[in-house]
Amino acid sequence: MLKNKEELNLGIMIKSLLKEQSLSMRKLSLLTGIDTSTISRIVNGKQPPNINHLQKISQHLNVPIEKLLVAAGYDIGVLDKQISLNNNTVADIIQQITKYLDISDQECLIECVEKDLNKYEQYALTEEGKEMIYKNFDEKINNVNGVGPFIQQLKEMYEQFCNDSISTKERAILGSGLFYFILSTDIIPDYIFPYGYFDDVIAIKLVMDRLSKIDNNQID
Incomplete structure (x- = not known):
């Protein structure tokens, strides 16, 4: 039935x-x-x-x-409605994601996102890296029609990245998250909209956590 x-x-x-x-x-x-x-x-x-x-x-x-x-009854606005970057830990977000995607190895997902973020940090400080972010960020935002999950958070990250007063470490961390969003190397393909942005959400959350550690003097 x-x-x-x-x-x-x-x-x-x-x-x-x-x-x-x-x-x-x-x-x-x-x-x-x-x-x-x-x-x-x-x-x-x-x-x-x-x-x-x-x-x-x-x-x-x-x-x-x-x-x-x-x-099939999926709510394509589920991310903005059910997941809070500010109030949830990465583990909380992963738990939400597994309700919608068949992700058997949750730890691997986080490790893979962290590995990419670490790789992008140094590149974000190069002139080539900064130019790529400046050139491609708006285009990627437009490609998702400005209504993808946590677009406002990404825009705030971009504004911070463009601010000359931030530290080198902050710029590297912010740049790594922006690169993850811009580049098409996602673990979960972006074309599965909006669920393809779940790993971007994890990347943003990890970036926010790293920035918080800087604010609390817990990271060099």
Whole structure:
């Protein structure tokens, strides 16, 4: 029995797309790597899809993932509504993320983001690095239509980065977070909007924590 209207809509949508493209669930299974039984349960409302399922179905049925997300009952404004950078720890944010994404190794996600931030810190202090941030930040903001998760926080970070009065260490930390947002090397692809920005959220939170340690004289 179907659980709710959203899952019913998703099932109807997938069935319609399969029919239009002369595909069976078995064929979709071969294309996506998702078990046929799993696809059947999703279509019939017996199993809620995760973001990975929807991304693969979107890719192979040529349908925007946003349509599948809405049909499946996902709230595309979930980040701004449910996650607070100021009040939550990185662990809290990770816990929120795992409600929406199939992330089995949470510690690895944080370690991977931290590794990238560390790598970007020194580059952010070079003339080439600073020029790349100046040149590409506004373009990336425009690409997400200025409404992605924590855009205001990113804009504030950019303003601070451009401020000549900040310390070298502060500029390096801020630059690392801005690079993470600008560059397309995310752990979770940005095209899974808005869920593709979860790792950017973690990067921003880590940056904020590092800046806080400077303020509290806990870091060189």
